Amino acid sequence: MENFVQQLKALSSAEDFLQYFGVPFEQSVVNVSRLHILKRFFQYIRQQTLPSADDELALYTVYREQLVKAYADFVKSTPAQEKVFKVFQDVGGKQHVTLDSLKTSLPQRAVA
DSSP: OOHHHHHEEEEEEEEHHHHTOOOOOOHHHHHHHHHHHHHHHHHHOOOOOOOTTOOOOHHHHHHHHHHHHHHHHHSSSSSHHHHHHHHHGGGGGGGOOHHHHHHHOOOOOOOO
8 A cells, every 4th residue: 555655655646635535525625715715724734843754643643634724715715715826926916027127128220
Protein backbone atom coordinates (compact mmCIF):
# COMPACT_ATOMS: atom_id res chain seq x y z
CA MET A 1 0.00 0.00 0.00
CA GLU A 2 1.23 3.47 -0.84
CA ASN A 3 2.19 5.67 2.05
CA PHE A 4 0.48 8.96 2.83
CA VAL A 5 3.04 11.21 1.11
CA GLN A 6 2.94 9.15 -2.09
CA GLN A 7 -0.85 9.31 -2.11
CA LEU A 8 -0.73 13.10 -1.69
CA LYS A 9 1.68 13.42 -4.61
CA ALA A 10 -0.86 11.68 -6.84
CA LEU A 11 -3.52 14.34 -6.14
CA SER A 12 -3.66 17.15 -8.66
CA SER A 13 -6.89 19.13 -8.31
CA ALA A 14 -8.87 20.73 -5.52
CA GLU A 15 -11.54 18.10 -6.10
CA ASP A 16 -8.92 15.33 -5.73
CA PHE A 17 -7.82 16.71 -2.36
CA LEU A 18 -11.36 17.26 -1.10
CA GLN A 19 -12.43 13.77 -2.15
CA TYR A 20 -9.30 12.11 -0.75
CA PHE A 21 -9.84 13.73 2.65
CA GLY A 22 -13.60 13.11 2.56
CA VAL A 23 -14.49 16.80 2.74
CA PRO A 24 -18.00 17.52 1.44
CA PHE A 25 -17.96 20.41 -1.02
CA GLU A 26 -20.09 22.47 -3.35
CA GLN A 27 -18.78 22.33 -6.90
CA SER A 28 -19.77 25.98 -7.45
CA VAL A 29 -17.43 27.08 -4.61
CA VAL A 30 -14.57 24.98 -5.99
CA ASN A 31 -15.16 26.25 -9.53
CA VAL A 32 -14.55 29.83 -8.39
CA SER A 33 -11.89 29.28 -5.72
CA ARG A 34 -9.99 26.06 -6.51
CA LEU A 35 -6.48 27.53 -6.61
CA HIS A 36 -7.21 29.78 -3.65
CA ILE A 37 -8.40 26.83 -1.56
CA LEU A 38 -5.28 24.81 -2.34
CA LYS A 39 -2.91 27.70 -1.68
CA ARG A 40 -4.63 28.52 1.62
CA PHE A 41 -4.54 24.80 2.54
CA PHE A 42 -0.78 24.67 2.03
CA GLN A 43 -0.35 27.94 3.96
CA TYR A 44 -2.23 26.40 6.87
CA ILE A 45 -0.15 23.20 6.66
CA ARG A 46 3.10 25.22 6.79
CA GLN A 47 1.87 26.87 10.01
CA GLN A 48 1.34 23.53 11.72
CA THR A 49 3.71 21.51 13.84
CA LEU A 50 3.28 18.23 12.02
CA PRO A 51 3.35 14.83 13.68
CA SER A 52 6.01 12.31 12.72
CA ALA A 53 5.86 11.00 9.16
CA ASP A 54 5.52 7.52 10.68
CA ASP A 55 2.16 8.45 12.20
CA GLU A 56 0.15 8.57 8.99
CA LEU A 57 -3.22 8.69 10.74
CA ALA A 58 -2.18 11.78 12.72
CA LEU A 59 -0.81 13.40 9.54
CA TYR A 60 -4.02 12.62 7.67
CA THR A 61 -6.04 14.13 10.51
CA VAL A 62 -4.01 17.37 10.60
CA TYR A 63 -4.11 17.72 6.82
CA ARG A 64 -7.86 17.07 6.72
CA GLU A 65 -8.53 19.66 9.44
CA GLN A 66 -6.54 22.27 7.53
CA LEU A 67 -8.30 21.48 4.24
CA VAL A 68 -11.70 21.80 5.91
CA LYS A 69 -10.59 25.16 7.31
CA ALA A 70 -9.25 26.37 3.94
CA TYR A 71 -12.40 25.31 2.08
CA ALA A 72 -14.61 26.99 4.71
CA ASP A 73 -12.74 30.27 4.18
CA PHE A 74 -14.08 30.39 0.62
CA VAL A 75 -17.59 29.22 1.43
CA LYS A 76 -18.12 32.30 3.57
CA SER A 77 -15.90 34.69 1.62
CA THR A 78 -14.47 35.42 -1.83
CA PRO A 79 -10.96 35.14 -3.27
CA ALA A 80 -10.77 38.94 -3.46
CA GLN A 81 -11.69 39.26 0.21
CA GLU A 82 -9.34 36.48 1.37
CA LYS A 83 -6.37 37.90 -0.57
CA VAL A 84 -4.45 34.64 -0.89
CA PHE A 85 -2.60 35.68 -4.04
CA LYS A 86 -0.40 38.74 -4.36
CA VAL A 87 -2.59 40.36 -7.02
CA PHE A 88 -5.33 40.70 -4.40
CA GLN A 89 -2.91 41.99 -1.76
CA ASP A 90 -1.70 44.94 -3.84
CA VAL A 91 -3.94 47.94 -3.15
CA GLY A 92 -7.11 45.92 -2.98
CA GLY A 93 -6.35 44.16 -6.25
CA LYS A 94 -5.88 47.41 -8.15
CA GLN A 95 -2.63 48.37 -9.77
CA HIS A 96 -1.41 51.92 -9.36
CA VAL A 97 0.66 53.19 -12.26
CA THR A 98 1.52 56.85 -12.58
CA LEU A 99 1.62 58.70 -15.87
CA ASP A 100 5.27 59.61 -15.22
CA SER A 101 6.23 55.95 -14.79
CA LEU A 102 4.54 55.14 -18.08
CA LYS A 103 6.39 57.95 -19.85
CA THR A 104 9.76 56.80 -18.53
CA SER A 105 9.07 53.24 -19.62
CA LEU A 106 8.60 54.28 -23.27
CA PRO A 107 11.61 54.00 -25.56
CA GLN A 108 13.21 57.32 -26.37
CA ARG A 109 12.60 58.51 -29.92
CA ALA A 110 15.64 59.12 -32.00
CA VAL A 111 15.99 62.76 -33.01
CA ALA A 112 16.42 63.07 -36.80
